[in-house]
Amino acid sequence: xxxxxxxxxxxxxxxxxxxxxxxxxxxxxxxxxxxxxxxxxxxxxxxxxxxxxxxxxxxxxxxxxxxxxxxxxxxxxxxxxxxxxxxxxxxxxxxxxxxxxxxxxxxxxxxxxxxxxxxxxxxxxxxxxxxxxxxxxxxxxxxxxxxxxxxxxxxxxxxxxxxxxxx
Amino acid sequence: xxxxxxxxxxxxxxxxxxxxxxxxxxxxxxxxxxxxxxxxxxxxxxxxxxxxxxxxxxxxxxxxxxxxxxxxxxxxxxxxxxxxxxxxxxxxxxxxxxxxxxxxxxxxxxxxxxxxxxxxxxxxxxxxxxxxxxxxxxxxxxxxxxxxxxxxxxxxxxxxxxxxxxxxxxxxxxxxxxxxxxxxxxxxxxxxxxxxxxxxxx
Numbered sequence: 001x002x003x004x005x006x007x008x009x010x011x012x013x014x015x016x017x018x019x020x021x022x023x024x025x026x027x028x029x030x031x032x033x034x035x036x037x038x039x040x041x042x043x044x045x046x047x048x049x050x051x052x053x054x055x056x057x058x059x060x061x062x063x064x065x066x067x068x069x070x071x072x073x074x075x076x077x078x079x080x081x082x083x084x085x086x087x088x089x090x091x092x093x094x095x096x097x098x099x100x101x102x103x104x105x106x107x108x109x110x111x112x113x114x115x116x117x118x119x120x121x122x123x124x125x126x127x128x129x130x131x132x133x134x135x136x137x138x139x140x141x142x143x144x145x146x147x148x149x150x151x152x153x154x155x156x157x158x159x160x161x162x163x164x165x166x167x
Numbered sequence: 168x169x170x171x172x173x174x175x176x177x178x179x180x181x182x183x184x185x186x187x188x189x190x191x192x193x194x195x196x197x198x199x200x201x202x203x204x205x206x207x208x209x210x211x212x213x214x215x216x217x218x219x220x221x222x223x224x225x226x227x228x229x230x231x232x233x234x235x236x237x238x239x240x241x242x243x244x245x246x247x248x249x250x251x252x253x254x255x256x257x258x259x260x261x262x263x264x265x266x267x268x269x270x271x272x273x274x275x276x277x278x279x280x281x282x283x284x285x286x287x288x289x290x291x292x293x294x295x296x297x298x299x300x301x302x303x304x305x306x307x308x309x310x311x312x313x314x315x316x317x318x319x320x321x322x323x324x325x326x327x328x329x330x331x332x333x334x335x336x337x338x339x340x341x342x343x344x345x346x347x348x349x350x351x352x353x354x355x356x357x358x359x360x361x362x363x364x365x366x367x368x369x
Binding site: 017030 | 179
């Protein structure tokens with residue numbers, strides 16, 4: 001058990017920020033993002049315990065993001081809300097910045113978040129997973145259950161659309 | 168705007184990070200031994216709003232208690248002490264009212280929350296009983312007392328409901344029955360203590 005915990009601890013440390021960020025960008029508050037992220041790791045840990053050693057650590061990222069997507073969908077289903085990237089800026093980030101940096105960064109955040117929120121949901125997911133969370137096309141393909149080629153093409157198209165929104 | 172510029176802009180969103188204390192707490196909760204409690208809902212414990220409310224109550228209760236037990240030097244200090252107590256009791260009452268609202272919204276409880284509430288109620292009662300000795304504070308003390316009772320009642324109710332949904336052994340079933348009896352008699356503190364006992368008994 002101790003060994004399993006150690007392994008899962010590594011997975012947790014590697015992905016907690018990424019999962020939180022992915023969820024945060026989809027919901028309207030950091031509190032909800034914390035709740036949903038907690039659920040993601042709780043479910044992940046349950047599965048890890050049951051399937052170890054057959055659970056492949058290299059599949060952890062796909063598995064955790066898939067749970068995150070399902071938790072977000074459940075959240076919006078329960079609340080009957082429309083699922084989009086949140087554009088609220090007031091309760092953003094716990095950043096240690098000087099006021100000038102903070103102001104310029106906040107306006108950038110708002111602008112880019114708003115533009116991303118106007119994209120179709122799958123494009124939002126791809127942009128966030130690829131450029132915000134730094135996942136490879138291969139990982140994204142696993143999460144979204146598509147081929148790497150399809151992800152590459154769709155990302156190209158999403159970036160083009162995003163650029164147009166920002167103009 | 169080039170692709171590179173656009174991607175750089177998107178990458179700024181990487182600054183979004185969860186609170187460090189929450190990350191550490193969640194990891195501890197995830198990987199801790201799984202024998203903590205049958206009704207343990209660790210999500211609730213991680214809610215900062217609840218933690219801060221309980222801490223707020225404890226601090227206020229502490230201030231009131233220290234003020235009440237501190238011997239007064241003369242009439243002037245007695246008056247200002249009573250004024251301070253008046254303000255502190257009002258704050259305590261407000262904190263309790265806010266926390267009661269939160270507890271109602273939580274729709275579930277955990278052993279740690281139950282313990283926090285039981286301890287808050289116990290210490291709060293000491294403060295209230297001391298405050299009741301001062302006629303000028305009596306009505307305010309009654310108000311705080313009601314809030315404390317409400318807090319114990321709501322938490323005991325949720326704890327009993329959680330226990331009813333759990334698979335209980337023989338000892339736990341007996342304790343749950345006792346908790347229900349206390350609850351029905353209006354002895355909410357005792358009901359809460361029995362529920363805590365039931366959730367910890369193996």
